[in-house]
Structures are given as structure tokens and as C-alpha cells.
Amino acid sequence: MADNSFISRKDQWLDLAFSKQTPVANKKRADAVLPGTKSKDFILVARCKIINLNKSVTMYAEDLPENVCYAKESSYAWSTKSNKIRITTPTSVSGGRVRIEALDTPSLGRDAEVITVTRTGADGSVSTKTVAVTVARVKLLASPSQNYGYDDYDTSLDSSDDHVSIESEKSSFVKVCIEGGAIGSDFEFACKSSSICSVQPPQASSDFDLQLDAGIGKKKQTVLQVFYKCPCREVFAELFVNVYAKKNANIVVAKIFDSLSLATSLKFASADYAAHTGPANQKMKDAVVKYDIQNYGNGSPLDVHFDLDLDGALSFDINNSGGAEFQAIDRAFVANGRFRVIVVRNLKSYYYLDQAAKAGDVVVKVRGQGVFSFPNHSMPLGRGSSQEMVTVMSGNGNVASLKTPLVYDHSPGEPLEFPAAGWSTDPIIICEGNTSLDIAKWTVVHEIGHAALGLSDVVDSTNVMHYDQGNVDYRLRFCPRVLNYNNPNGLLTENQWDLVLRS
Structure with a gap:
């Protein structure tokens, strides 16, 4: 803002009232003020006396109207002992106008920084005035x-x-x-x-x-x-x-076991997932999201014969609508109008080879439409004595590129296991595995983040959408989070508050 904007209309009138008189009137006015008797007072204008850190305000001093007729103008000196402000005088203007610059530390109290203005009149008379200012900082916080x-x-x-x-x-x-x-x-x-x-x-x-x-x-x-x-x-x-607009997600959780397969018995059979509604919403409210988590039926585990291969786990066919075991649970678990979540003891997620792979190959082709790349993480390929650990570096359609060549030959239909703790399918799958009950409950919240909110996996252990379990916090953020998958250069991010799917 230009310096002139700090001058009030009244002050301009004071300047102009005398100067617009006729020369005769001016002379009479000057003759009427005898040497040695003219006023030592002066005008000191300081309209803004609270200064922001590292900012400045303008102040000025000038003679009263009865003194301005003298040929020799008064001079003004500005000084302060404060270490919170600095006085600057631009070279393009007289010493009667200065800028008061605040430094980077607030005052210890209101009006703590005192500025002294000393006027030396045309007759050598000296007079002083002071003005006190405050260096302030305003913080807006959570x-x-x-x-x-x-x-x-x-x-x-x-x-x-x-x-x-x-x-x-x-x-x-x-x-x-x-x-x-x-x-x-x-x-x-x-x-x-x-x-x-x-x-x-x-x-x-x-x-x-x-x-x-x-x-x-x-x-x-x-x-x-x-x-x-x-x-x-x-x-x-x-x-x-x-x-x-608030996003509401209504959720029902069913704990699933197969009484014909003892290995499917739940570690947390009495878990109350509905009780996690409160802790979840303490985090979800950041993004104006509210979860309503209910237990299926009376909260008891639901007995479903799903372990068809009797391996003690839910075998999930990634590229085939989950496969037969998942579909058996889907048919038994009826809960209309809500996001369905199933909790199982163990989960094994598979791609299946579409064609044979030979020792020395660095790519494998799987059934279905795509491959979920998981850089630098080993996973088992095959069965029995020819099973080996491989690392999938990238996927192109249903072709997975491996970090190192295969050691063994593999036949069509052999499984490539993907290490997943859950899937955002319908119903959503949560695996107890070796986790704690608390982690299992937060995994429910995470997977609903995919299914109901439309959010991706990110790299941030303080975020509920962190790609791995074992978080230290479960926030949702406005500040963009780095995406975990298909982000080789780490440049892709997601603003979670804005991306939540809202009706």
C-alpha cells in the first residue's frame, strides 16, 4: 500500500489550510508569530501500533500550521532502544516520515517498544514525543x-x-x-x-x-x-x-470359520468389532467421514464350509472373482445395504500360471487380466520341492516380470502367492494371521477406506491407508500422501480429504 494511504483527510486539511491562504494572509500569520514564541509542539502520526513479525508500518512527524511559514524547516530524529524493532528512513523522503520494521521476535508486553521522536525547530528549539508499539504474532492452531x-x-x-x-x-x-x-x-x-x-x-x-x-x-x-x-x-x-458433505459408511462384520476344518478356528472368536466404531471415528472425522460398524447377527462366528482344499485358509483366486472358497462365504453372508466385511483365521491369495514357465525365465504369465506388482517383496511360486521364492518387479497385463531368473520349471495352474492381509472385495476380507486384535480392527477401517471412500494405499505409517500393517497412527490427511503401488518415481500422491467419495 502506498505511503499516502496512511494520511487521514483531517491531516491533509491541516497541511492545506494554511498554504491556501493568500500571500498577504501568510505574511500576517508569520508576523503574528514572533521569534522565540512560536510553538515547540508538532504532529506525530502513528496509526498502526501493532506490527506483525518481519513486517513494517509507516509513521510521520511534521510541524504545526503556525510553524510552516518559516523558510527553514524543522528537522526530526527517530530513535529507539528496543531490540524488537528497527527504524528506517527512505532516502527519497524527509526525516519526518519513517518505516518502523518489526524483527522476528514478539514483544514481552503491550506497548513495550518505545520510539522517541526529537524535533529541532528553525529557531533551534528542541522538543520530543514518544510512541509505543507492540510486535505481535498470531498463531492459528489445532x-x-x-x-x-x-x-x-x-x-x-x-x-x-x-x-x-x-x-x-x-x-x-x-x-x-x-x-x-x-x-x-x-x-x-x-x-x-x-x-x-x-x-x-x-x-x-x-x-x-x-x-x-x-x-x-x-x-x-x-x-x-x-x-x-x-x-x-x-x-x-x-x-x-x-x-x-459428511461421508457415512455403514459396515457389518462377520467372523467366519469352517467347523469341518479345525485350522480355520478364529483366534479372536469373541472379538467385538462394533466396539471399534468410536476409535475409528476419532480418526475418520478429520476427513468428515463417519463409520457405523455393526457385528453380524448376535456377534457369534458364522460357520461356513469354505475350506474346500483343507489347507486351513481361505484360498483367494485374485483374477477369478475370488474363487470357489470366497464365493461359498459370499453366498452364506447376507447383509443388505451395508459394506460387508469377513474376518478369517488365515488367507492365501493366489495368481495361477496360465502357461508353463521354464528355469531361467524372467517372466511368468498368469490367468486373468492383471498382475499386482509388489516390488522387492518375495513370494512363493509353485508347490512341493519345486517351490521357490520370487520377486515381482512389475506387471504388464497378466505378465509378471521377475527380479531374478527362475530356478525350477513350473507347470500351468501352479500358484503364485501374493502376501495380502485383506482385500477390498465384496465382502471385504480381513485376515487375523499373526496380528493383534487391535491391528485386525484397524485393518477393517483400512479396507473400508478402499471400498467406501475410494482411497489408495499410501506410504505413511501414521496414516490409516498405509500399505502395511503395524501403524503408529491412523490419520487421514489433506497434505498429499505418496502412493505405494505403481509409483516407481514416488511422484504420485493423493489428497485424502478431497478424494473421499461423497454423495
Whole structure:
């Protein structure tokens, strides 16, 4: 903003009122002020006295009207002992106008930084005035009272790229922390688009929760801005506000065993998956998502004869609609209008060779339409004495490229096992395996993320969509996450909040 914008109309009138008089009137005015008796007072204008870190404001000093007729102008010197501000005088203007620059540390209290202005008049008279300013910082942070999510964009020291989520037509909170001695009533809090988000009045304190009220929207974004109430309208802080229609996912979980195959007996037969609704929603709410998890029937395991090959596991044919064992469970598990989830003791997921593979080959062709590449992870190919561990580096249609040549010959129909802990099929498959019950419950949440929310596997152990089990947290993020599969250069990412499938 140009410096002239800081001069009020009243002050301009003071400048012009005397200069527009006739020369005779000016001379009479000058004669009326005798040497030694003219005023030592002067005008000091400091409209904006709260300064943002590393920003600046303009101040100026000038003579009163009764002194401006003297040929020799007064001079002004500006000084401060503060180590929080710096006074600069542009070479293009007189010493009566300066910029006060805030450094990078807030004041210890309001009006703690004192500036002294010393005027030396045309007659040699000296007079001084002082003005006190405050160097302040406004932080917008996640509030313990927030109803939805807050994403710091992995830059905890910079809130300008942070995002807060709110459900359409609902409210949430952000924490406001003001350092330096300023308080909330010194500022105006407003969203760029008031139809997307409106703001309740701030509190007259330095630490408080600010309520944000969302408008109607399926997926909309605006920016919350914090303005200093001053003609300069300096923006002290910004925060992205994301308004979403809530995504509801209704889920029913059935624990499956086969009484004709003892090896299928469940490790967590009495597990209450519905009880995980609360912990799951503490994480899902970040993306304005709500899960409703129910146990199938009375919560007891469902007995289904599915272990047709009696290997103690659900044998899942990846490229053939799951195969016969999966289809037997599908027929027995009826739950309309909900996402169905089955939990089994063990799971073996297979591709089957479409044609023979010879020792020395570096590719194998499987039945079906595609190959799920899993770089740098070994998996068994074949049966019995000719079984060997291979690593699939990539897939092209139903042809899998291997990291190293085959050691043995393999016949059509031999299995290539893929190490999966679950599948986002219908019904979704969860394997207890060697995991804890807590991990099994979070795997349900993960797989519903694929089936109901449309999210991909990512590389982030703090994220519920992490490709592997054993997470340290289960968040959903606005800040893009790196995709795990078919991403050789690591450049493909996913913004989970925005990508959630919403009605």
C-alpha cells in the first residue's frame, strides 16, 4: 500500500489550510508569530501500533500550521532502544516520515517498544514525543475442542498452509494464540467467502478458541484471514478452511470359520468389532467421514464350509472373482445395504500360471487380466520341492516380470502367492494371521477406506491407508500422501480429504 494511504483527510486539511491562504494572509500569520514564541509542539502520526513479525508500518512527524511559514524547516530524529524493532528512513523522503520494521521476535508486553521522536525547530528549539508499539504474532492452531480435522501440512512452524475441515452446515473451532501483548479484539477474523464459512466474534484475550460456522457445500474451500484493525489492514495469519458433505459408511462384520476344518478356528472368536466404531471415528472425522460398524447377527462366528482344499485358509483366486472358497462365504453372508466385511483365521491369495514357465525365465504369465506388482517383496511360486521364492518387479497385463531368473520349471495352474492381509472385495476380507486384535480392527477401517471412500494405499505409517500393517497412527490427511503401488518415481500422491467419495 502506498505511503499516502496512511494520511487521514483531517491531516491533509491541516497541511492545506494554511498554504491556501493568500500571500498577504501568510505574511500576517508569520508576523503574528514572533521569534522565540512560536510553538515547540508538532504532529506525530502513528496509526498502526501493532506490527506483525518481519513486517513494517509507516509513521510521520511534521510541524504545526503556525510553524510552516518559516523558510527553514524543522528537522526530526527517530530513535529507539528496543531490540524488537528497527527504524528506517527512505532516502527519497524527509526525516519526518519513517518505516518502523518489526524483527522476528514478539514483544514481552503491550506497548513495550518505545520510539522517541526529537524535533529541532528553525529557531533551534528542541522538543520530543514518544510512541509505543507492540510486535505481535498470531498463531492459528489445532484446538482440543475441534469437531473435525486439522492438518498442519507437515510444516509445524508455518500455519499459513494449514487446513481445518468442517462438515457442511456445522461448526468447529481453531485455537488462536496471540504473542506480544495484543489480544483478539485488536483483530478482525473473516473468511474470504462468507458463504463457505463465517466466523463468530473473537474473545478479548490472547488465547482462545474461535468458532467457525460452515455454509452448505459438498466440497468447498476458503481462507480464514486475521486482519489488524488499522488502516493498513495487515494480515497477521491465514488458514485454509475446507467444508465437506459428511461421508457415512455403514459396515457389518462377520467372523467366519469352517467347523469341518479345525485350522480355520478364529483366534479372536469373541472379538467385538462394533466396539471399534468410536476409535475409528476419532480418526475418520478429520476427513468428515463417519463409520457405523455393526457385528453380524448376535456377534457369534458364522460357520461356513469354505475350506474346500483343507489347507486351513481361505484360498483367494485374485483374477477369478475370488474363487470357489470366497464365493461359498459370499453366498452364506447376507447383509443388505451395508459394506460387508469377513474376518478369517488365515488367507492365501493366489495368481495361477496360465502357461508353463521354464528355469531361467524372467517372466511368468498368469490367468486373468492383471498382475499386482509388489516390488522387492518375495513370494512363493509353485508347490512341493519345486517351490521357490520370487520377486515381482512389475506387471504388464497378466505378465509378471521377475527380479531374478527362475530356478525350477513350473507347470500351468501352479500358484503364485501374493502376501495380502485383506482385500477390498465384496465382502471385504480381513485376515487375523499373526496380528493383534487391535491391528485386525484397524485393518477393517483400512479396507473400508478402499471400498467406501475410494482411497489408495499410501506410504505413511501414521496414516490409516498405509500399505502395511503395524501403524503408529491412523490419520487421514489433506497434505498429499505418496502412493505405494505403481509409483516407481514416488511422484504420485493423493489428497485424502478431497478424494473421499461423497454423495
